[in-house]
Amino acid sequence: MDEREPPAEPAADTAAEYAAEHAVDLDPSAHDPRYRRKLLWLLSVATFFEGYDTFVLALVLAPILADLGGTESQAGIVRAITSVGAVLGFLLAAQADRIGRKRLLLITIVGYTAGTFLTAIAVSLAWLTVAQFVAQVFLGAEWAVAVTIVVEEFPRQHRGRALGIVTSMNTLGGISVGLVAFVLGLFAFSGSFFEWRIFYVLGIVPLIMVAIGRRGMHETRRYAAVRASEAGAALDHTNIWEPWHPAYRRNVLAVGLMHFFRFAAVSAGAFWWPYYAQQEVGMSLSLTGIYLAVAGLLGAVGFLVAGRLMDRIGRRPTFLLYMALAGTFGVILFQTFDPLLMLPILCVAIFCGLGSACITSAFSTELFPTYVRSRAAAWCRNAFEIPGGIVGPLIVGLLGDHRTGPIGSIGDAMSVLFIVCIVPVLFIAWRYIPETRGVDLDAMDREAAA
Amino acid sequence: MKPRAAAAAALLLAAVLLPACASTERPEGVVERWLISLNVGEAGQPERYAPDELSNRILPPPRDPNDLDVIEVGKGRIEGDTALVPYRVQVVDGPNLDGVARLTRTADGWRVVALLPRDPTLAVPSEGGRHVGGASATLWVISVVLALALCLLSAGLMALFGRPDATAATGSGTVDP
Numbered sequence: 001m002d003e004r005e006p007p008a009e010p011a012a013d014t015a016a017e018y019a020a021e022h023a024v025d026l027d028p029s030a031h032d033p034r035y036r037r038k039l040l041w042l043l044s045v046a047t048f049f050e051g052y053d054t055f056v057l058a059l060v061l062a063p064i065l066a067d068l069g070g071t072e073s074q075a076g077i078v079r080a081i082t083s084v085g086a087v088l089g090f091l092l093a094a095q096a097d098r099i100g101r102k103r104l105l106l107i108t109i110v111g112y113t114a115g116t117f118l119t120a121i122a123v124s125l126a127w128l129t130v131a132q133f134v135a136q137v138f139l140g141a142e143w144a145v146a147v148t149i150v151v152e153e154f155p156r157q158h159r160g161r162a163l164g165i166v167t168s169m170n171t172l173g174g175i176s177v178g179l180v181a182f183v184l185g186l187f188a189f190s191g192s193f194f195e196w197r198i199f200y201v202l203g204i205v206p207l208i209m210v211a212i213g214r215r216g217m218h219e220t221r222r223y224a225a226v227r228a229s230e231a232g233a234a235l236d237h238t239n240i241w242e243p244w245h246p247a248y249r250r251n252v253l254a255v256g257l258m259h260f261f262r263f264a265a266v267s268a269g270a271f272w273w274p275y276y277a278q279q280e281v282g283m284s285l286s287l288t289g290i291y292l293a294v295a296g297l298l299g300a301v302g303f304l305v306a307g308r309l310m311d312r313i314g315r316r317p318t319f320l321l322y323m324a325l326a327g328t329f330g331v332i333l334f335q336t337f338d339p340l341l342m343l344p345i346l347c348v349a350i351f352c353g354l355g356s357a358c359i360t361s362a363f364s365t366e367l368f369p370t371y372v373r374s375r376a377a378a379w380c381r382n383a384f385e386i387p388g389g390i391v392g393p394l395i396v397g398l399l400g401d402h403r404t405g406p407i408g409s410i411g412d413a414m415s416v417l418f419i420v421c422i423v424p425v426l427f428i429a430w431r432y433i434p435e436t437r438g439v440d441l442d443a444m445d446r447e448a449a450a
Numbered sequence: 451m452k453p454r455a456a457a458a459a460a461l462l463l464a465a466v467l468l469p470a471c472a473s474t475e476r477p478e479g480v481v482e483r484w485l486i487s488l489n490v491g492e493a494g495q496p497e498r499y500a501p502d503e504l505s506n507r508i509l510p511p512p513r514d515p516n517d518l519d520v521i522e523v524g525k526g527r528i529e530g531d532t533a534l535v536p537y538r539v540q541v542v543d544g545p546n547l548d549g550v551a552r553l554t555r556t557a558d559g560w561r562v563v564a565l566l567p568r569d570p571t572l573a574v575p576s577e578g579g580r581h582v583g584g585a586s587a588t589l590w591v592i593s594v595v596l597a598l599a600l601c602l603l604s605a606g607l608m609a610l611f612g613r614p615d616a617t618a619a620t621g622s623g624t625v626d627p
Contacts, residue, residue: 062490062491062493062515063491063515065490065492065493066491066492066493070493071493071495249611250608250611253607253608253611254608257604257607261600278520278521278522279482279521279522279523280575280581280582281575281576282520282522282538282574282575282576283520284519284520284540285516285518285519285520286519337575337581400583401479402476402478402479402482402523402582402583403475403476403478403479403480403482403483404474404475404476404479405583406474407583407584407585407589408474408476408479408582408583408584409581409582409583409584409585411581412583412584412585412589413585415585416585416589416590416593419590419593419594419596419597420593420596420597420600421597421600422597423594423597423598423600423601424597424600424601424604427601427604427605428601428604431605432608
């Protein structure tokens with residue numbers, strides 16, 4: 001049995017007392033740095049493949065339709081159904097407060113691998129839709145539990161940096177899809193049975209990583225101590241509505257709304273920029289790809305810089321700075337028609353727009369006590385952010401459609417969306433989001449247990 | 451802020467958003483859809499927008515995804531039931547094709563009926579032509595109003611559902627609200 005598994009019977013009154021009685025040091029800095037590095041690596045694999053999977057379907061859609069049969073409108077339906085899977089991942093993510101972080105992380109990785117493998121062997125569009133739906137349910141749950149583990153297992157002075165690394169892997173995963181496509185192109189898979197399936201076969205990599213890394217992975221000390229304490233055991237670890245308890249709902253609502261507006265703008269920008277560059281600026285497909293790769297790499301650095309800044313100057317100032325720059329450069333980006341000028345503007349927009357995800361992941365976890373943290377993160381991520389990521393691109397598509405949209409320009413529709421969404425984000429962050437740098441999670445747990 | 455203000459903000463949002471649902475059909479969009487459908491391999495349905503003869507002049511079969519490296523359409527000119535739309539495509543490892551597509555309005559909407567040579571009065575944006583569509587000055591003002599309305603709505607929701615006291619964070623005494 002894991003030395004940090006909670007005992008069957010609660011023995012102490014509070015998590016802190018339990019920790020004292022059982023010589024468990026709740027201070028994450030007591031962890032072996034090698035263990036933290038290993039944990040970071042394992043969590044990074046999980047978030048890397050979340051980013052990878054997000055972009056794969058868009059890239060291989062055409063050969064899938066050619067192979068399995070289907071129209072563009074059916075492809076839209078497939079995309080919509082799989083997105084619902086990511087929202088439903090909320091129900092799974094919320095279980096981390098009941099069954100533990102480690103167990104849920106392993107379940108999500110195994111579930112995602114199964115879903116993606118089933119996708120690789122799909123023989124019809126319906127099969128592929130169901131398989132992708134399953135994969136998205138598990139992927140949708142993975143993010144919340146991964147950031148929760150980071151917050152609970154890293155010392156407060158390094159939390160921001162660790163969050164920056166884990167969340168940046170999401171962007172790197174997205175970029176890697178293009179790299180994989182380039183490498184596979186060298187092996188002449190085009191036209192073969194594996195033309196698009198090979199992208200999903202690669203999805204079994206996380207399972208291999210987990211098979212190697214799971215034995216040394218422990219339940220987070222903080223979660224184990226809260227579950228083992230008498231006061232902690234008395235708390236509600238199962239109700240998915242617990243984050244809406246009067247003590248927490250203000251923070252859930254504020255962080256959730258902020259997540260929604262931010263991701264509506266950022267995801268629409270990420271989704272529509274290639275189309276805008278090609279159809280409205282006249283850039284070639286290959287140049288668009290090069291720009292995305294360069295800006296994406298810089299975007300990953302945006303996560304790391306945000307992580308450092310979060311630890312140095314605080315979460316709120318970093319977030320306000322990032323979002324002000326993301327909003328300004330987002331509007332300018334979609335009003336730029338000079339390909340040369342486009343690259344630096346795109347780099348700043350992606351650096352700040354995507355990089356801000358690491359700060360929102362801190363807000364969605366550090367504001368809540370351990371017994372409800374994963375459910376709160378799941379609410380913020382799955383119930384607010386992911387729907388924002390569905391609504392934003394949809395609105396831009398409807399408004400900016402060149403054929404029937406009221407605006408008729410993707411660039412103008414995007415700029416309008418940036419103004420409409422980023423202003424509320426700044427307002428909510430300035431007015432309602434507390435600073436969480438150096439927040440004492442033990443004190444928060446004691447307060448919750450009192 | 452009172453919930454009444456949130457309701458007012460919601461009404462304002464609806465008043466601004468509903469007119470935005472109105473739509474029109476642009477011939478430039480039809481030309482663009484046609485060229486894109488040529489560029490998605492066998493999954494494309496270019497016959498929905500133009501006869502096969504014209505499609506084959508742009509990109510003869512067999513077609514693979516991303517055969518066209520550049521697809522660009524500019525602002526066209528509508529004269530009654532006829533429209534002229536400038537376009538430019540760059541075939542990968544092939545020629546740069548540009549010209550003007552002539553469309554006629556049918557019961558099902560606009561349809562490409564002919565491909566004409568370049569017209570100096572019609573150009574794609576990268577060659578100095580005008581862009582398709584665009585937001586009016588009023589829309590930019592409305593977007594700012596909409597942003598402020600969403601701020602009000604957020605404040606209303608916070609007043610309605612969020613209690614300013616007794617948060618876990620403030621209770622622990624470790625974070626400043």
